[in-house]
Structure formats: C-alpha cells, structure tokens
Amino acid sequence: MKRARIIYNPTSGRELFKKHLPDVLIQLEQAGYETSCHATTGAGDATKAARAAVERQFDLVIAAGGDGTIHEVVNGIASQEYRPKLGIIPVGTTNDFARAIAVPRTIEGACEVITTGEAVPIDIGCVMNEGKTRYFINIAGGGRLTELTYEVPSKLKTMLGQLAYYLKGIEMLPSIKATEARIEYDGKVYEGEIMLFLVSLTNSVGGFEKLAPDSSLNDGMFDLIILKKTNLAEFIRIVTLASRGEHINDPNLIYTKANRIKVTAPNNMQLNLDGEYGGLLPGEFVNLYRHLEVFVPKEKAEQMRAGF
Numbered sequence: 001m002k003r004a005r006i007i008y009n010p011t012s013g014r015e016l017f018k019k020h021l022p023d024v025l026i027q028l029e030q031a032g033y034e035t036s037c038h039a040t041t042g043a044g045d046a047t048k049a050a051r052a053a054v055e056r057q058f059d060l061v062i063a064a065g066g067d068g069t070i071h072e073v074v075n076g077i078a079s080q081e082y083r084p085k086l087g088i089i090p091v092g093t094t095n096d097f098a099r100a101i102a103v104p105r106t107i108e109g110a111c112e113v114i115t116t117g118e119a120v121p122i123d124i125g126c127v128m129n130e131g132k133t134r135y136f137i138n139i140a141g142g143g144r145l146t147e148l149t150y151e152v153p154s155k156l157k158t159m160l161g162q163l164a165y166y167l168k169g170i171e172m173l174p175s176i177k178a179t180e181a182r183i184e185y186d187g188k189v190y191e192g193e194i195m196l197f198l199v200s201l202t203n204s205v206g207g208f209e210k211l212a213p214d215s216s217l218n219d220g221m222f223d224l225i226i227l228k229k230t231n232l233a234e235f236i237r238i239v240t241l242a243s244r245g246e247h248i249n250d251p252n253l254i255y256t257k258a259n260r261i262k263v264t265a266p267n268n269m270q271l272n273l274d275g276e277y278g279g280l281l282p283g284e285f286v287n288l289y290r291h292l293e294v295f296v297p298k299e300k301a302e303q304m305r306a307g308f
C-alpha cells in the first residue's frame, strides 16, 4: 500500500477541514493510500512536517490549507533529493494555486483529483536572498502593494474571505508609492522607479485570473511583470485593466518571460512569496524546470501536455 501524509492547517479559510477529515481518509484508503495526518500549530510548522514526511519517504504529501500552507509544504520538499508527490486540498481564502492547476475548491472534489487524477511535473520558483534559499509555487513580488497580502489579519480572512484583501487594498491605495529598483532578466536590464514587480509561475494571482495570461506551469520560464511608476489614477486604471487581462500591452508595463531574474533595490524592498513575507531584497530568482509532481485533473494534465 502507498503511504500518504496530510498536512493541514486547522485555521485555514473558514476552518472546515477537520470536520471532513474522516471522509477524506476513507476516500484515500479506497484509492490505496494508508494515510496519516499532521495538524499545523503555527507559522513554519507545515515546512517542518513536510521535511519529516520526506525523511520518512512518504509517497504522497497532501497540503490542506490556503496558499500559505501549500507554500510552507513546498518549502519543506523542494530542496530535498527525494520529493514525494504533492496533492492539494484548497481550504484557504484565496487558493490561487488550486485555481491555477484546476483543482476544485470542494474538499471531496479536490480529494478525487488526488485519487483519480494525474501527477504531472511542474516548475517551482527558487529565490536566493538574505543568504537563504526559499521556494515559491505561485508568485514572488516586491513593491508596496504586494505587502498587503500579509497585512490582512487572519481573523478578518476567516470572516470575510477574499473581500478582506480588497478592503485592505483600498485602505492602502494612498500609501502605494514607487520605489527604485534594478531588474536584470535573461541578459536585459530595467532600472528605474517601479510600483511593483511580479515573478509568476501561474496565471492566477491574488484572485486576478488573467494577470499573467501567457504563463505555463511547465515551460521552465517565469512570467515577469514590471509596473513602472504611475500616478494613482493611472494605477487604478491599470489594475482595472488587469482584472480583465487587458493590461499586458500598456506602456507603463513590461511583460515578458524569463528564466533567471535578479532584483536589487536600494530602499529595503520586501519580498513577498506566495502571499507570505519572504525577507528583503536583493535577490536572485531561478525557475526550477518540472521540479515537483503535483496531482491535477486528467483533463488539465492533457492540456498541459498539449502546451497550455
């Protein structure tokens, strides 16, 4: 029998996962997995639990939580030589990664993807900053706006879900200022004031499903977005365009693919990794080609093979 380890965050989203755990265990048992569980206790615990699952050579690690939990689990696995397959049960607030790999946002549906879907290799982002190596699965970014994701209190997210981010975004608008940065990408350089930069692995970021419309999960390339300095009115106009995927040809924006990206910023720019604080820049980003096998629905696996 194959062995699976569920790492779940009991505080994720609307805090519903634990109630469904017996059903999940039955579904996995029927699919041939002997399964055990770990409930996370706080920040960083999912990384430790994932590392322990690697050491114990589990075949499958299931991250049940929001993007923060998935991020932590990936950070426990990605640096290791033996990497168990990854399953996702999205019970968080935004669940960007689940949306990007077409995993349904019901517990039963997500479990079915693990039991009847296909494990496909996908790219993982790696960043070296502050003398550490960290990994991300969805997006890295810098600039004042990207800091709002970890300024939204957990209680507010439990109560309001996605709306909490929008409220925080509106509250922050007047304080969004441009910052100096130098961004080197595959031999090219942009230097100047920017509102934000994003290094994306998927097309689904912060609830914006068309932010990086050309992104592919397994082409070994990041989608790099640099938003140059704008005034507030321009900024709001571009965000509105971005919600419809119509921003990429805007002259205030650079949108390109790159495999290696180096960012330096003189003013202590913070790095956001999958919605979590990821230390200070400078940093260097490398795309790890097809580094981790993740369960996706069969149709999605076929699409990916066809190059979508």
Ligand SMILES: Nc1ncnc2c1ncn2[C@@H]1O[C@H](COP(=O)(O)OP(=O)(O)OP(=O)(O)O)[C@@H](O)[C@H]1O
Binding pocket: 009, 010, 011, 012, 013, 014, 040, 041, 042, 043, 044, 045, 064, 065, 066, 067, 068, 069, 070, 072, 091, 092, 093, 094, 095, 096, 154, 157, 275, 276
């Ligand atoms: N027992 C716990 N109590 C409090 N916080 C926890 C606990 N376990 C994990 N955490 C922290 O909660 C953070 C956020 O969790 P997670 O991403 O799963 O849910 P979310 O915030 O509801 O969703 P999203 O990230 O999609 O907005 C994790 O990064 C982790 O550090």
